[in-house]
Amino acid sequence: MVVDHCEMTYGTISTINQYNTQFTFVSFYSKNSQYLDHCQYCEDCFACSGLKKKRFCIFNQQYSEEEYMRLKAKIVEHMKKTGEWGQFLPPELSPFGYNETVAQEYFPLTGGEVARRGWKWHADTESQTSNYQGPRVSLSVDIKDVPDDMTEKILVCERTGKPYKIIPHELALYRQHRLPLPRVCFDERHLERIRRRNPRKLWTRSCMKCGKSIETTYSPDRPETVYCESCYLKEVY
Numbered sequence: 253m254v255v256d257h258c259e260m261t262y263g264t265i266s267t268i269n270q271y272n273t274q275f276t277f278v279s280f281y282s283k284n285s286q287y288l289d290h291c292q293y294c295e296d297c298f299a300c301s302g303l304k305k306k307r308f309c310i311f312n313q314q315y316s317e318e319e320y321m322r323l324k325a326k327i328v329e330h331m332k333k334t335g336e337w338g339q340f341l342p343p344e345l346s347p348f349g350y351n352e353t354v355a356q357e358y359f360p361l362t363g364g365e366v367a368r369r370g371w372k373w374h375a376d377t378e379s380q381t382s383n384y385q386g387p388r389v390s391l392s393v394d395i396k397d398v399p400d401d402m403t404e405k406i407l408v409c410e411r412t413g414k415p416y417k418i419i420p421h422e423l424a425l426y427r428q429h430r431l432p433l434p435r436v437c438f439d440e441r442h443l444e445r446i447r448r449r450n451p452r453k454l455w456t457r458s459c460m461k462c463g464k465s466i467e468t469t470y471s472p473d474r475p476e477t478v479y480c481e482s483c484y485l486k487e488v489y
C-alpha cells in the first residue's frame with residue numbers, strides 16, 4: 253500500500269499526489285473527491301471508477317457544477333443516515349472472494365461467516381478438475397536425482413491435492429542450496445510462512461527486566477523473553 257505526496261487525504265489505499273481526497277482506492281493525481289476507484293487526474297468527483305481527467309462526475313456520470321454539488325450533498329446526507337459515510341469502500345463491492353485476499357490471512361473467516369456478511373467467497377475448483385493432468389509424478393528424495401524436465405510436470409500437493417509446478421529458476425535455487433523439492437503447493441507454503449508471524453493482537457505484559465507494563469504481540473504463554481523498548485535498546489546497543 254503506497255500513499256505518497258498527498259495532502260488532506262484520509263482512508264485511502266495506493267495513492268500518489270492527491271489533495272483533499274477520502275476513501276479512494278488506486279487513484280492518483282486527483283483533488284476534492286471521495287470514493288474513487290482507479291481514477292486519475294480527476295477533480296470534484298464522487299463514487300467513480302476508472303475515470304481520467306473528469307470533473308463533477310457522480311457514478312461516472314457527468315453533471316454541471318451546480319447539479320454535482322446538490323446531488324453529492326444529498327448522497328452524503330443519506331450515507332450519514334445509513335452509517336456508510338466516513339467508511340472505506342465496503343467488502344460487498346470487492347470483485348474477489350474474501351478468501352482470495354490478504355484479509356483472510358490476517359482475519360480468517362469460514363465460508364459460512366463470509367456468506368452471513370453478504371461478501372463473496374471463492375470456491376476452489378482446481379483440485380476437482382485435475383483429472384487431465386496425467387499420471388502422478390513421484391518426487392526424488394535427493395535433489396541431485398531430479399531431472400531437468402521436472403519443470404514441465406504437473407505435481408500434486410500432498411496436503412490439499414491442488415496441482416502445482418516447479419519453475420526453472422526455482423529448481424536451480426533448490427539445486428544450488430541442495431534443498432529437496434517442495435511436496436506441498438505454493439499456497440500451502442505461503443500459509444506456513446504466515447502462521448509463523450505473530451497474530452495481529454496485543455497482550456498487556458510486564459517487561460521481563462524492569463517490570464514495566466508493555467503491550468506486545470507475544471502472548472503470555474510463549475517462551476520468548478520480552479523487554480520494554482528501553483531495556484531492549486540497552487541490551488542490543
Ligand SMILES: [Zn+2]
Nearest residue numbers: 459462480483
Ligand atoms: Zn524494561
